[in-house]
Amino acid sequence: MSDVYRFGVSLEKPLIEAFDLHIKAQQYRNRSEAIRDLIREELLRKKWTEGGSVAGAIIMTYDHHKRELVSKLLDIQHDFHDIIISTQHVHLDHDHCLEVIAVKGNAADVEKLSTGLKVLVGVKHVSLSVSSAE
Numbered sequence: 001m002s003d004v005y006r007f008g009v010s011l012e013k014p015l016i017e018a019f020d021l022h023i024k025a026q027q028y029r030n031r032s033e034a035i036r037d038l039i040r041e042e043l044l045r046k047k048w049t050e051g052g053s054v055a056g057a058i059i060m061t062y063d064h065h066k067r068e069l070v071s072k073l074l075d076i077q078h079d080f081h082d083i084i085i086s087t088q089h090v091h092l093d094h095d096h097c098l099e100v101i102a103v104k105g106n107a108a109d110v111e112k113l114s115t116g117l118k119v120l121v122g123v124k125h126v127s128l129s130v131s132s133a134e
């Protein structure tokens with residue numbers, strides 16, 4: 001395990017009270033855990049803006065009867081084959097499919113793939129969840 005550093009933080013009372021209420025609602029056990037997550041999220045956000053390496057999943061649902069949609073989905077996934085690790089396909093019902101696409105690569109490319117899927121006619125919903133790849 002890496003070394004743990006401790007540091008003091010000075011905050012105005014209303015700010016720490018609001019923070020404590022917020023993290024209690026999210027069921028954090030202590031401030032350290034909440035602050036750790038905030039720092040990680042901020043560093044991940046920085047990666048997005050700077051195009052760093054990320055790993056994550058794109059989850060999408062679509063109507064596979066929509067004209068040419070399946071072939072368009074395959075085309076775009078082949079365009080991004082270098083960042084797609086795996087794809088899981090689930091037939092939800094007669095009309096709808098769920099796809100979970102695991103990705104790893106440059107943040108800007110992951111965003112491009114996600115947006116490219118989202119804008120296709122027949123795609124109902126796309127959500128992107130990412131973590132740092134390091």
Ligand code: NI
Nearest residue numbers: 090091096097
């Ligand atoms: Ni299907």
